[in-house]
Amino acid sequence: MKFEKDFSLKPYNTFGIDVRTRHFARFDSVQELQELLQRPEVKEEPKLILGGGSNLLFTKDFDGIVLLNGIKGMEVLREADGYTYVRAGGGEKWHDLVLFCLEHDLGGIENMSLIPGTVGAAPLQNIGAYGVELKDVFVELEAVQLETGQVHTFDKEACQFGYRESVFKHSLKGQYVVTAVTLRLRKEPQLNTSYGAIQTTLQDMQVQQPTIHDVSAAVCHIRRSKLPDPAQIGNAGSFFKNPEIPVLLFDVLKEKYPDMPAYPVSDMSVKVPAGWLIEQCGWKGKVIDNYGVHKNQALVLVNYGGAKGENLLQLAQDIIQSVQEKFGIALQPEVNII
Numbered sequence: 531m532k533f534e535k536d537f538s539l540k541p542y543n544t545f546g547i548d549v550r551t552r553h554f555a556r557f558d559s560v561q562e563l564q565e566l567l568q569r570p571e572v573k574e575e576p577k578l579i580l581g582g583g584s585n586l587l588f589t590k591d592f593d594g595i596v597l598l599n600g601i602k603g604m605e606v607l608r609e610a611d612g613y614t615y616v617r618a619g620g621g622e623k624w625h626d627l628v629l630f631c632l633e634h635d636l637g638g639i640e641n642m643s644l645i646p647g648t649v650g651a652a653p654l655q656n657i658g659a660y661g662v663e664l665k666d667v668f669v670e671l672e673a674v675q676l677e678t679g680q681v682h683t684f685d686k687e688a689c690q691f692g693y694r695e696s697v698f699k700h701s702l703k704g705q706y707v708v709t710a711v712t713l714r715l716r717k718e719p720q721l722n723t724s725y726g727a728i729q730t731t732l733q734d735m736q737v738q739q740p741t742i743h744d745v746s747a748a749v750c751h752i753r754r755s756k757l758p759d760p761a762q763i764g765n766a767g768s769f770f771k772n773p774e775i776p777v778l779l780f781d782v783l784k785e786k787y788p789d790m791p792a793y794p795v796s797d798m799s800v801k802v803p804a805g806w807l808i809e810q811c812g813w814k815g816k817v818i819d820n821y822g823v824h825k826n827q828a829l830v831l832v833n834y835g836g837a838k839g840e841n842l843l844q845l846a847q848d849i850i851q852s853v854q855e856k857f858g859i860a861l862q863p864e865v866n867i868i
Contacts, residue, residue: 532556533566539596543583544646546764547839551578553595558602558621560709564679566597577676578868579707581648582623584766585655587867589839599650601709604630613714615669620650620708624657632743637719638667640746641728644753646760646767650708654698655864656691660749661725665691667713673706682706694771694864721745725793727752756827764833765824769846770804770861783857804853804861805829811852821845843867 537554540546553575557563566572576594580586601619604627608615614636618627628643641662645652653671656664670685690697698706719742723729731748732740740748758765780800784790787810792800808814808828815825821837822845824830831842850861 537596539580539583539588539592542580542596542598543586543588544760544764544766545587545833545839545842546760546835547588547833547837547842549588549591549839551592551594551596554598555595556598556600558600560601560674560681563597563601563674563707563709567674567676567679571595577704579650579704581621581651582646584646584760585651585865587766587839587842587865589843589867592868597707599648599707599709601650603710606634607712609717612717614717615712615714617710617712618649619710620648622649623647624649624652628746631713631715632746635742636715636717637721637742638662638713638715639664640719640742641722641725641749643746643749649711653689653691653708653711654696655694656689656696658694660728661722663691663693665689667715669712669714671708671712672710673708675706677705681709693774723748757830758824758826758832763824764835764837765830766865768804768829769831769863769865770808770829770849771864772801772804773807773859773861774799774801775859779858802859807853807857807859807861808849811849811856813849813852818845823849 532555534554537551539551540548555566557566572595578592578596580596580598599621601621603619604622605617606614607617616631624645624647625643627649628639631639641660645657645659652664658664665686668686670683672681672683674681721740723745728748731752732744737744757767774795776799780792791806792802795801805828813823814828816823820834821841822832824832831845846863853859853861
């Protein structure tokens, strides 16, 4: 168990924002976490749970204790009715779990290849990509309640999943640490290649009968071509959610902007790519001092080195305002702002 004081969080957030926390501790098991929570200096302090730091924007120092989830382990639990149940520790990297499932020829999360962050953070915002969301394969999670140190189990219904949403972003925000997640994967995969550029990428790869391995490779290629590597340029991936708007509003906007893309959500609503909206407002590739909007993907805000969190927050607010003024659509951040 590692316990530090006045600790820099720069290496622990993918934006590379140089902020500090009063206390910092890493735990590698449920027991270590429970022991930490009993320490007087931990009990009394505000707490922030950190995984991969890939969905955070720090705008100031954290006046409390940051707890880093280091719980590892991946295993096949059981097989039943054509499905295989897999359990992973909350501190595992999400993409390592994708690779584990691919190695075992288990389908369901190949479209979510290369999503940054940890397994424990994945349910908090119901991660998703290319037409697939975590909730599609989710069974349950185990989490430690910070106040009591007790372990609780949450099934899919209890998590209240929505689009990049869960109960852990609302009524239970900051109250639990996810220590393990169980997923249900298919032994005979049902591929989803209809979203984004997956089909054309598979064609470019000269793949005619794709497997989950091919879909994963295609998704990795697309993500690497669009998204900057946080090790090279500070970023948190997609900064904004793709907004859902009423079909009636979309029909009105479509007359004015014939090229406006959308994906159906229901008979009453569609989802519009936030990146397209931002690009239409002229933000793509814009550089302000040492930060800006990425040249290949308008959804991604970047820190070119030395930018402050409040700089990026102001940029995000300016983008939201311009999209609202031009399209009448309110963008919502996907990234947690602290």
